Amino acid sequence: MKDPDAHANPPVDGGELIRFDKVTKRFGDNTVLDRLDFSVESGRHVTLIGPSGSGKTTILRLLMTLTRPDEGTIKVNGDYLTHEERGGKLVPAREKHVREVRKNIGMVFQHFNLFPNMSVLRNITEAPVTVLGMSKDEAEARARELLELVGLSDKADAYPTRLSGGQQQRVAIARALAMRPQVLLLDEVTSALDPELVAGVLDVLRDIARSTDITMLCVTHEMGFARDISDQVLMFDSGRVIESGSPDKMFGEPEHARTREFLSAVL
Numbered sequence: 449m450k451d452p453d454a455h456a457n458p459p460v461d462g463g464e465l466i467r468f469d470k471v472t473k474r475f476g477d478n479t480v481l482d483r484l485d486f487s488v489e490s491g492r493h494v495t496l497i498g499p500s501g502s503g504k505t506t507i508l509r510l511l512m513t514l515t516r517p518d519e520g521t522i523k524v525n526g527d528y529l530t531h532e533e534r535g536g537k538l539v540p541a542r543e544k545h546v547r548e549v550r551k552n553i554g555m556v557f558q559h560f561n562l563f564p565n566m567s568v569l570r571n572i573t574e575a576p577v578t579v580l581g582m583s584k585d586e587a588e589a590r591a592r593e594l595l596e597l598v599g600l601s602d603k604a605d606a607y608p609t610r611l612s613g614g615q616q617q618r619v620a621i622a623r624a625l626a627m628r629p630q631v632l633l634l635d636e637v638t639s640a641l642d643p644e645l646v647a648g649v650l651d652v653l654r655d656i657a658r659s660t661d662i663t664m665l666c667v668t669h670e671m672g673f674a675r676d677i678s679d680q681v682l683m684f685d686s687g688r689v690i691e692s693g694s695p696d697k698m699f700g701e702p703e704h705a706r707t708r709e710f711l712s713a714v715l
């Protein structure tokens with residue numbers, strides 16, 4: 449059988465997996481991201497922190513093409529996400545191109561977003577079968593491996609409404625991984641959970657961070673978790689990265705007054 453952690457498209461070795469180049473995003477008069485430059489290297493676990501409204505979720509939504517940049521470009525594994533080079537010029541990309549590049553990216557949302565009318569197993573196999581063209585048998589075998597990884601082997605035939613929020617979120621993680629993305633985007637994945645269910649989800653994510661080579665880009669208010677799993681922490685304020693560094697530096701000796709102020713409010 450195939451290596452369960454193999455990706456659809458192998459990453460460019462050790463290189464940049466994500467690059468934002470002068471990305472501006474406005475909602476009406478509100479400039480949420482202002483010529484933002486940042487990059488994430490393949491295999492790294494990067495956490496975005498910063499006050500509410502500073503543009504963190506917008507970055508993840510841009511990567512999922514749930515919203516588009518007003519200016520600037522985004523590259524994923526060396527390919528432009530929403531642009532294509534045609535006749536030596538950079539032009540808005542056709543949907544087919546966008547879909548192809550986006551296959552590299554998986555996302556887990558705050559509110560799970562499972563298909564309520566499908567069993568857990570089918571939630572996980574649906575996209576690999578319909579989007580990647582995987583055989584049903586292969587998709588099911590892979591789904592069962594992933595259910596084991598997230599500690600839900602016994603829930604394959606259950607329906608989402610019968611599961612706790614924490615279990616639903618673990619299914620959502622398995623579903624995202626089933627597409628073999630190179631990068632997993634995690635948007636406040638524990639903030640809709642009852643407090644007693646948070647640790648189980650974070651443990652699964654810690655395990656995935658340790659045991660796979662997947663790149664992770666997380667937005668979280670769980671600073672203990674951010675400290676544990678991150679290689680790099682980026683502090684956002686008003687749509688810009690104002691400070692970045694290792695978790696030890698960012699949580700132990702932040703340089704920027706804004707970072708210190710933010711951390712003292714949330715820690």
Ligand code: ADP
Pocket residue numbers: 475478480498499500501502503504505506507667
């Ligand atoms: P964060 O994740 O850091 O809390 P967001 O990226 O969610 O920040 O939001 C940044 C800003 O963009 C906020 O001011 C928010 O109100 C605004 N915003 C986000 N999405 C939309 C939208 N679809 N329409 C209008 N404004 C939006």
